[in-house]
Amino acid sequence: MSSELLVGNVMEGQVTAIKEYGAFVSLSGGRSGLVHISQIASEYVKQVEDYLVVGDKVTVKIIDISDAGKISLSIKQVAPLGRRDGTIPEPRNERKPLSKPATPALGRPERKPRNHDAGKEKMNSLEEKLKKWMKSSEERMQDLGSKQKRK
Structure with a gap:
């Protein structure tokens, strides 16, 4: 694995911080990059903490380096992570039916079935x-x- 910071390179890193939008990973040379929540796993990731914790060692791919020097990383392009608890999330395209209809209290009228x-x-x-x-x-x-x- 290369230690050079070039788009397309795969390298090792360590998770240093977790935010609701992704995880920051420390790379070689004192640099760090962001793994956006959409680049963690192949399936829908609702919470980063379901897949990563601070201190985890991860293999990442550099997918972009902005003109400002921000480094975008991907885990799923190298080896998508599974959930820490081992459960399998629901498929993204299958939605659960609503447990109750929308209420007028939310400012939306209840819809009647089409006739x-x-x-x-x-x-x-x-x-x-x-x-x-x-x-x-x-x-x-x-x-x-x-x-x-x-x-």
Whole structure:
């Protein structure tokens, strides 16, 4: 493993700090880099602490070095980590059904199941409103026309 800090190099490091967005890893030469939470494991990582603790030795790959000298690292591109407790997280694309519907207290109205017949009723209602509006509009136009003739 190379000790040179170049994009693509794989090296050993030690976790020095954990934040909600990732883990800082100390590298050779006194430099350190960040392993973003999305670069820790192949599956969805909710909490960094489920996979890493301060003091862990890790193998990382340098995936970017910014113009400002910030080093971005990846663990999952070398050897994705498993959870510390050995459990397997839920797959990312499968979602649990909500245990309870959204409440109006949150400012969101409760949704009613769709009824395809209701769409027809709404359309009829819309057509009726449109007919009333057209009739009213025509009456107003006639009134305006008769007022113009009187002048």
